[in-house]
């Protein structure tokens with residue numbers, strides 16, 4: 001949160017459309033010297049969508065495929081490993097961002113169905129009152145989505161829909177996705193130099 005930068009981040013990606021937003025989010029995180037540690041989890045569906053949208057080929061060198069180079073501060077975690085550090089409240093994660101967040105993952109988080117690591121780590125954030133940001137992406141919304149957004153927000157999550165802004169006239173999709181990633185980072189206390197600020 002503002003004034004309290006998130007140094008130890010958990011970043012998860014799931015099978016919703018919008019891998020470009022993840023790519024820019026991770027690129028900014030890698031560059032940001034305030035962020036010391038990142039635990040990163042990709043669901044299998046997330047991998048499937050990344051293959052479709054970014055041309056990624058499997059899990060090998062996933063971070064390099066996403067951000068163009070390896071990063072020592074990013075540790076990949078298996079979604080099947082519920083014994084990972086972030087599955088425990090005793091591990092001091094500062095904030096968690098799910099980008100993009102599918103309807104399935106939202107539903108599991110909102111209803112406490114913590115079978116895999118992504119949902120368990122999110123559940124831990126909620127119980128420990130740590131920031132949890134869900135960049136939910138689906139359209140149109142059915143009542144189950146709307147109820148689940150309400151339930152997750154009521155439990156303490158921030159619903160941060162993957163809806164980019166247009167009023168700063170982004171030159172291209174990359175500019176649009178990067179600006180959105182800047183907004184998410186600012187929300188967890190990591191404002192980015194060069195981010196757009198509305199002036200009227």
Ligand SMILES: Cc1cc2nc3c(=O)[nH]c(=O)nc-3n(C[C@H](O)[C@H](O)[C@H](O)COP(=O)(O)O)c2cc1C
Nearest residue numbers: 014015016017043045046052102103104105137138
């Ligand atoms: C190309 C593609 C795009 C998809 N886009 C979305 C989406 O925008 N939102 C969503 O909720 N699910 C979307 N799905 C479906 C999810 O991937 C699917 O429900 C999956 O089971 C979610 O799993 P996860 O929550 O474990 O990642 C998409 C699937 C594919 C293959």
